[in-house]
């Protein structure tokens with residue numbers, strides 16, 4: 151547990167600014183007096199790109215390295231061509247800091263509106279690989295823009311990369327009461343990558359005899375997400391499948407306004423980065439309608455990563471209690487932040 | 497409209513046999529007397545592979561070419577290593593016969609149990625590309641089985657392949673009352689393939705001024721499948737995204753027991769193939785519990801493809817009426833087939 155936190159903050163675009171402000175409010179409120187919090191804001195995102203053409207200059211990437219962790223709001227704006235900020239900023243950070251664990255807990259909190267009939271019990275965590283698969287930027291396009299164009303995307307998978315995320319997932323499963331781990335892939339079609347994942351999953355599993363394991367094709371997994379989500383405990387999966395499944399998981403657990411995530415490098419070699427799963431939602435930016443809860447829950451993941459387990463749990467308990475007492479009347483971004491800050495301080 | 501149908505039948509594994517028998521029963525019942533139906537069964541699947549090591553020998557592939565269409569039950573058994581029958585038989589057929597349209601309608605029929613609260617209106621069709629993307633079998637594995645293994649999967653996308661499926665999807669959207677087409681991809685990450693798809697989607701769209709268009713990232717699309725499925729009319733997407741989305745679509749429209757599909761080559765150069773989306777379900781094979789409705793609805797797609805629109809509609813109406821009157825008591829595979837055969841004959 152650290153006695154000081156040197157935090158980089160990337161508010162980003164749209165509602166990013168607003169939700170990050172609430173995240174910092176709750177972080178400040180929950181930290182014990184003797185933990186010193188220092189923050190430095192980084193001006194990155196759509197506006198910066200429009201102004202200077204830069205997405206993530208080397209100097210800033212270097213500077214970011216020297217923080218204990220990064221809190222990010224949201225990146226993206228329709229005025230920027232698709233892919234520029236994703237590849238040039240968001241994914242660049244995940245790859246540069248080797249965030250091989252993309253951690254996304256999914257929990258159906260009390261009183262939240264799930265689209266699923268019967269409100270099943272949902273409490274699982276997706277351990278998504280963060281540095282390989284179809285996300286490496288490998289591929290290209292030939293005769294671009296002509297009727298003879300060929301475009302490729304290459305999914306790269308290594309034993310090194312798969313083993314470290316699979317091992318992390320077993321550790322997490324082993325530490326949970328149900329001790330169940332599901333591998334999701336598509337090894338009947340993507341046979342090369344799929345067999346690599348499955349072989350490593352089975353091999354590492356021998357070291358965790360108490361963990362029950364399971365394999366599902368990604369298409370079948372989406373079915374169970376809506377018909378039997380209670381069957382999942384920990385899920386480990388590839389970068390792209392994890393992207394798809396965690397948005398679906400957010401939807402069935404009451405929406406993207408509550409889904410937190412951590413881009414984690416467990417070795418500590420680089421700072422880990424915490425961000426809500428949602429995007430910058432430019433349509434509601436500035437209206438006070440953004441729900442900061444996902445960012446505040448991401449702050450809890452950040453605290454847990456830095457060893458402040460008690461504070462992390464305090465935030466999560468505050469969110470649970472807050473949602474349980476919610477009566478459906480509208481509360482602004484700020485009001486939700488205030489309410490949660492008051493609870494964690496209390 | 498043909499005056500004879502020369503049909504290849506591949507019952508396959510598990511419940512495949514049982515559901516195909518009902519599909520043929522309804523097909524026979526619905527066809528006018530003057531349409532001659534000839535069928536030839538092909539013994540392909542897990543048992544054949546165990547017996548002979550063959551998945552799809554050249555002679556049979558050649559023979560299959562000479563049919564007007566193919567009806568397939570289900571392929572796969574846990575006793576066969578993952579990928580063998582998928583790549584060696586199912587996908588081999590789709591690729592050999594250039595089934596570039598993988599058509600998957602999704603409709604919430606009356607009286608079926610959707611996991612979604614509030615029973616939204618669902619009536620859309622997914623036009624999934626069938627011959628490109630991550631399904632081409634391109635890729636490989638280096639230093640297989642060692643800690644230094646690298647495995648790749650290459651998604652191949654061509655202007656030729658994308659344009660023909662996008663054009664087909666516009667045609668279908670243009671022919672429907674709502675005239676709405678949504679492209680689903682992930683062009684903020686898979687920028688090469690994604691931009692190819694988006695550019696062609698926009699270009700072909702200029703020829704269909706009456707069709708309203710829309711773009712969604714695949715992760716966001718899964719959210720709307722559960723929160724707002726009524727927003728979709730026609731969806732066009734890549735092979736893998738289509739695989740994932742259509743299982744989810746089947747789940748929200750009352751399950752995989754009702755989801756039909758066509759692997760279509762609209763040029764007529766090769767026979768098209770119709771099959772339920774579900775698998776061979778070995779756990780319920782032989783129990784009479786399999787729902788043949790998905791296969792029977794696939795027969796409707798087959799008839800429509802061969803120009804028998806009236807008969808196709810008769811089957812679909814029969815299914816709607818049958819489901820509307822269903823009272824929840826158990827009916828066997830056979831009983832459902834009998835009921836539907838009686839309705840279409842009547």
Ligand SMILES: CC(C)[C@H](C(=O)O)[C@@H](O)C(=O)O
Pocket residue numbers: 236240241393427684685715
């Ligand atoms: C914005 C995009 C690059 C990103 C991803 O695909 O990983 C997002 O969807 C996410 O899930 O964090």
Ligand SMILES: CC(C)[C@H](C(=O)O)[C@@H](O)C(=O)O
Pocket residue numbers: 338339369582586587739773
């Ligand atoms: C069995 C498998 C090869 C197939 C696919 O991935 O296309 C199936 O899931 C489907 O959707 O028809």
